[in-house]
Amino acid sequence: MSRTIRGYLAAAVTLGVALVATACSGGDDDSPPGPSSSAPAPMTTTVKVGAVEGALPAKDAEQAADSVAAVVDGWLDAAFVGGDYPRDDFADAFPGFTKGAAAQASQSLKLMSNADIGSRIEGVTVDKRAVAVDLLGVKKKPEGATARVRLVFDTTGDVERKVEVTGRLMLTPDSSGTWQIFGFDIAKGKK
Amino acid sequence: MTRLLRPRLLRLVGLAVVLGITSLVVPNAGVAPTQMELVKVDTATGVDLSPDVVWILCVGSDARPGEDMTHVRGDALQLVGINTKTGAAADIGVPRDSWVNIPGYGSNKINAALYFGGPQALGQAIGDLVGIQPDYVFVTRFQYFEHAVGTIGGVDVNNPVAFSDTYLKPKGFPAGKIHLGAYDALAFSRIRHDLLRGDFDRSANQQRVLKAIQAKVAARADRPGFLEKGVLTAMKDMHTDLSPAELFQLAQAVAHVDPKKVTNCVVQGGIGNVGGASVVLPYVDQARSYGEQALKDATIEHC
Numbered sequence: 001m002s003r004t005i006r007g008y009l010a011a012a013v014t015l016g017v018a019l020v021a022t023a024c025s026g027g028d029d030d031s032p033p034g035p036s037s038s039a040p041a042p043m044t045t046t047v048k049v050g051a052v053e054g055a056l057p058a059k060d061a062e063q064a065a066d067s068v069a070a071v072v073d074g075w076l077d078a079a080f081v082g083g084d085y086p087r088d089d090f091a092d093a094f095p096g097f098t099k100g101a102a103a104q105a106s107q108s109l110k111l112m113s114n115a116d117i118g119s120r121i122e123g124v125t126v127d128k129r130a131v132a133v134d135l136l137g138v139k140k141k142p143e144g145a146t147a148r149v150r151l152v153f154d155t156t157g158d159v160e161r162k163v164e165v166t167g168r169l170m171l172t173p174d175s176s177g178t179w180q181i182f183g184f185d186i187a188k189g190k191k
Numbered sequence: 192m193t194r195l196l197r198p199r200l201l202r203l204v205g206l207a208v209v210l211g212i213t214s215l216v217v218p219n220a221g222v223a224p225t226q227m228e229l230v231k232v233d234t235a236t237g238v239d240l241s242p243d244v245v246w247i248l249c250v251g252s253d254a255r256p257g258e259d260m261t262h263v264r265g266d267a268l269q270l271v272g273i274n275t276k277t278g279a280a281a282d283i284g285v286p287r288d289s290w291v292n293i294p295g296y297g298s299n300k301i302n303a304a305l306y307f308g309g310p311q312a313l314g315q316a317i318g319d320l321v322g323i324q325p326d327y328v329f330v331t332r333f334q335y336f337e338h339a340v341g342t343i344g345g346v347d348v349n350n351p352v353a354f355s356d357t358y359l360k361p362k363g364f365p366a367g368k369i370h371l372g373a374y375d376a377l378a379f380s381r382i383r384h385d386l387l388r389g390d391f392d393r394s395a396n397q398q399r400v401l402k403a404i405q406a407k408v409a410a411r412a413d414r415p416g417f418l419e420k421g422v423l424t425a426m427k428d429m430h431t432d433l434s435p436a437e438l439f440q441l442a443q444a445v446a447h448v449d450p451k452k453v454t455n456c457v458v459q460g461g462i463g464n465v466g467g468a469s470v471v472l473p474y475v476d477q478a479r480s481y482g483e484q485a486l487k488d489a490t491i492e493h494c
Contacts, residue, residue: 050416053423054419100241104237104276105235107237144422144440148415184235184237
């Protein structure tokens, strides 16, 4: 099963990025307000339900995967794809992360965002954007998730290269049911 | 599994498959592998847990079928610290016959604390000896341990010296790098009579097995559904008040340990006799030294 989540490049790296992504749903017309005129065209994230372990109905697994992917999208936009380039401010690159996870990710800012090249590029064009979500289900409720991420994009400007971001994000729902990223294992490579 | 809150209040009486985060391999349902030729790849990892260094007391009980494994004697006692920021881990082994004060129960062998007061009392006794109170106490029994090792296809250890046991392993274990299946991993962890330094060497062997299991889990953590399945498997053998989400977070923390950053020591001691029973008189200063070294960063510089 594969669906798409419509994501948009936000004009700024703000919480709004995450909210926009969260508001999106799979392949329907319930689109959020369009991007600013200066932003590149919309792009899609391919979302897959991966391994589902435990009691979790298929429909609930799909919903959980979409919710998880929306949180992941918030990070991909805030850290890599979104914003007005050139940019050198990546302080808000980790929406959806727990406070501690965001602090740890900030210590690897050049890997977990475009902080290494942000000031030297004019834009980003996404080639591939995919998330597969493994789920832990207990009593028909999603209790944990591993989002396996792959983002491939080309940069323009002083630095022209193809960049690939792959790896895993680990999430659990908070008391309100909102998924939060508490762990990460991410690789970033350039061609 | 028992979680001990700071201050050390027992949140539950339970049991756990300490390494039940291990699981079956599932087919890859994930993102397609990259087709790019990357000239440079860097990685960033992290897990957010509180506190940054989590201490888990791993207990192998000697419960026989039908016995409550949280109220028998603990055969294997390993206090493991995990630094979720650095991926380091420290393992402090405690001989089961260590003669110590068990809070509320007087002096006795430390493994009797589980019998007298369950996981909380054992956690306190170990904590008082080493100077670090565990955040969690995992208790497992023989068949669960075997099952956990079996699900990951066994482990590989470097055995420093050949040894055997008439009942548990008549043909013995050769020295060198050896593969241990489910039963052999248990036997390797239990045998002590043929070991030169008895319980001290056995504790070191237990550390070798734990280290090997963690390494295998870490190596397989990126397989789709691996840890999710492992948590589920563990829950089936567990009575706990920890939420599935908390167990999932703990499993991720274990999987994030860098096997190259694991350090371990066994608390040494003299041999004494109390009431006709042979006991270990642990070197308390040494135990505290290990604790002090590892308390903040889960790293032991020297044994």
